[in-house]
Amino acid sequence: MRLKSLDIGGITLKNNLLFAPLAGFSDFAMRAICRSYGAALCFTEMVSAKGLIYGSNATEDLLYSPEEETVKAAQIFGNDPEIMRRAIELPAMAKFDIIDINFGCPMPKIYNNGEGSALLENPALAEKIVSECKKSGKIITAKMRIGITDGKFVTEDFAKALEQGGAAMITVHGRTRDKIYAGEPNYIEIAKAKRAVSVPVIANGGIFEISDAEKTFGETGADGIMLARGALEKPYLFSEILGLPFDGDKKNLIKRHIALLKTKYDDKTVAITFRKQLCYYLKGERGGAKKRERILRCTSTSEMLSIIDQD
Numbered sequence: 001m002r003l004k005s006l007d008i009g010g011i012t013l014k015n016n017l018l019f020a021p022l023a024g025f026s027d028f029a030m031r032a033i034c035r036s037y038g039a040a041l042c043f044t045e046m047v048s049a050k051g052l053i054y055g056s057n058a059t060e061d062l063l064y065s066p067e068e069e070t071v072k073a074a075q076i077f078g079n080d081p082e083i084m085r086r087a088i089e090l091p092a093m094a095k096f097d098i099i100d101i102n103f104g105c106p107m108p109k110i111y112n113n114g115e116g117s118a119l120l121e122n123p124a125l126a127e128k129i130v131s132e133c134k135k136s137g138k139i140i141t142a143k144m145r146i147g148i149t150d151g152k153f154v155t156e157d158f159a160k161a162l163e164q165g166g167a168a169m170i171t172v173h174g175r176t177r178d179k180i181y182a183g184e185p186n187y188i189e190i191a192k193a194k195r196a197v198s199v200p201v202i203a204n205g206g207i208f209e210i211s212d213a214e215k216t217f218g219e220t221g222a223d224g225i226m227l228a229r230g231a232l233e234k235p236y237l238f239s240e241i242l243g244l245p246f247d248g249d250k251k252n253l254i255k256r257h258i259a260l261l262k263t264k265y266d267d268k269t270v271a272i273t274f275r276k277q278l279c280y281y282l283k284g285e286r287g288g289a290k291k292r293e294r295i296l297r298c299t300s301t302s303e304m305l306s307i308i309d310q311d
């Protein structure tokens with residue numbers, strides 16, 4: 001495995017395993033869990049630049065990052081370079097060292113608004129977004145897909161535009177927008193991005209086991225890898241890949257995760273917030289499907305824990 005430290009715009013990370021921005025999942029607690037298993041850098045979920053500017057309260061929780069998160073990285077989305085730069089310059093964003101820009105979200109609400117993956121068809125605007133955001137003085141990184149549809153890949157030209165704009169790192173999710181999250185990533189396209197630019201390229205997509213991590217490194221030549229759904233199921237996959245000892249007991253993990261959420265929220269909010277993540281933790285567990293059904297109705301963490309304790 002090509003494990004190594006990684007330099008991003010002057011910040012040296014202890015390794016090259018990253019945790020992805022994941023809407024509804026990559027909150028402060030999940031990021032702390034991933035860090036505890038060795039992830040060197042974790043991103044907040046995507047936050048709307050316009051939402052930030054127009055003071056949407058919903059974004060405040062998404063940007064919560066306790067002091068112990070020493071390198072702080074947020075992801076924003078939008079398509080107006082000036083609004084995006086102004087969003088990054090807001091006091092709410094002052095604590096973040098790294099701002100990642102979303103060029104991959106496939107969801108119709110975002111795509112039809114000309115944001116996220118829609119920008120893959122407009123490398124000139126993407127370059128402008130990155131260069132304008134850089135004026136904020138923050139380290140700007142970018143996360144892209146390989147195109148809108150198979151056979152019409154934009155990977156190399158788009159990665160070059162991002163580098164030209166000043167991106168300090170480029171994460172390439174090796175699927176097209178049409179594929180959403182399905183199918184094997186296209187390693188050849190990720191490898192093309194790696195060869196096209198000189199800033200670090202991070203490969204993302206389909207890493208659920210150590211063997212997937214090895215394959216991704218081997219086939220792409222990328223400088224690092226980013227885990228997403230694989231880490232939601234098994235955050236200790238980071239330790240497995242790094243060859244570190246770890247406690248893989250799901251019950252311990254669940255208790256630890258609930259305790260982290262309780263540092264910020266009351267019990268009912270924790271239960272509701274944690275439901276979806278708990279369903280990921282129970283994937284592949286014996287009796288998991290039945291437990292998941294019941295968990296989705298829980299309104300207290302004691303209810304959740306009693307379901308977990310039933311074998």
Ligand SMILES: Cc1cc2nc3c(=O)[nH]c(=O)nc-3n(C[C@H](O)[C@H](O)[C@H](O)COP(=O)(O)O)c2cc1C
Pocket residue numbers: 020021022023024025044045046075102104105143173181204205206207226227228229230
């Ligand atoms: C529920 C969910 C939410 C996601 N939210 C974001 C997001 O906020 N920003 C982003 O760049 N990508 C987001 N993604 C994409 C992931 O970061 C990642 O690129 C994708 O899941 C592919 O990796 P995987 O196959 O290892 O899961 C999301 C994916 C999922 C499944």
